[in-house]
Amino acid sequence: MPIEVQYVWYTYPSGIEALKGISLTVEDRDFLVIMGPNGAGKTTLLKTLNGLIKPTKGRVLVDGVDTRHATVAELSRKVGLVFQNPDHQLFCSTVEEEIAFALRNFGFNEEEIKERVEWALETLGLEEYRDVSPLMLSGGEKKRVALASVLVWDPKYLVLDEPTLGQDYAQKEKLREIICGLLGQRAVIIVTHDIEFVVDFRPRPRVALMADGRIIAEGKAEEVLTDPELLSRASLVRPQVPEVLFNLREKGLPVRTDVLDLVEARDAIISLARGLA
């Protein structure tokens, strides 16, 4: 059973219309990336998935359950949301307690809690910090603790808001490895501005572009992220690889532009060179 977002509208009490008729389906084991400018409604959309926000109009069904008729706690068991700012999420006195916190709330027995916490610490490379206060960690480490504290209850839908923010290149690659290891067992939904991070995923995700409270495009990464018109409507900067190819095309050279992969781009340019020789 999937998550079904059906024609959802949401107006904040301040009067700001954040979502304007969003429809979206997230299948089991889906891999979806949502991109768009700040203020497009991405985080608001994520908050409708675990019931933190209930639609003003339309509805969200999580495995058939209408989010208006379930508590956030019930929904969170299935939809694990990792917030953009880990400081909004971390409050325990040690990393180990932090990761165990939700499991205690969900009523897991102590033995299983121990096992799962160990697994989460190991998966995210946090073993050495188990007795440290999360507030003493660096930004990148805090992000990993926040992810561990959600991943630990094994939600069917893992939702990550800006997971690469403030991370260096090696940490991002580590994060990619972790996410790739989770794919195929559960659905992963990522909101990010980091277009180069997205194009390096194998398998590549499905991409939805948002602007002004609406989804303006949804499809394969290769199609959506190489379309200049869509990217500019979503205020995104083209990834470097297709940008090189676009520039070549503009110089009158016959070359494909729907390429995100470095090796494919190399081959396209080599065959262009041979063709002209």
Next chain:
Amino acid sequence: MGIIEVEDVSFTYSGSKRPALDHVDLSIKKSEFVILTGPSGCGKTTLCRCLNGLVPHFYSGDFRGRVLVAGLDTREHEIWELSQHVGLVFQNPENQLFCLTVEADVAFGPENLGLPREEIRRRVEWALKVTGMWELRHRPPHELSGGQQQRAAIAAVLAMKPEVLVLDEPTSFLDPAGAAEILSLVAELNKRLGITVLLVEHRLDMTSPYADRVVVMAKGRIALDGPPEEVLTSREARELGVGIPKVIRLYELLAERGLRLPEVPLSPGQMASLISEVVRCR
């Protein structure tokens, strides 16, 4: 002598065992644009804090060596004095703006220096204009976009008339449009006004086209220092986990197949021009 001279500086925060900076030497010339990068925890932020005297005046610890900013030894001059030579801009603009209007925020620094009213007015007008914030001067900062807030934070720093602008990951909280807005502003301040820039960044694809030099830190030391074309094609940069821009990786993949470009490209536009030249000449 450079506008910034870091001479054999080591610093260990109070309560920490490991030095955050370990025998660092760095010289930056006036009007240079330098990118400082390296893995998290390598000492970049601590080095920035040394440049306006936050280390050792505000953050206590064991400080060795010396830092000269515009010829002033940071140990002998206070932060308010040094901040007239080096302006620091941080990641999150929300943490730097606190007044009710953009204009009041920009005036805050010069007012605290006790400058004459006319001089404050002149500086505020100038800083708002060069950052493109003049039209938005009466707006409350919290109502602005992230890019506009960061421009306001830069304006507030510029009103102190510093020769050097140090920016610690100033685009990481912004969306791509906001990030591009800030980078082109910083590049313009560097080119047009000759302001020296030290930019801390992980994302070298967006920033390296602007840089005269890329400095890579690792474990509290300077590991690499040179022009971007050199540093980003070095084996050491890869080993240190520096994110190599895609255009440089593509440049290397093409070279492996015998298509050599005459220069190392730093941007897609530049790369396309180089490829076009080479394939048309064949």
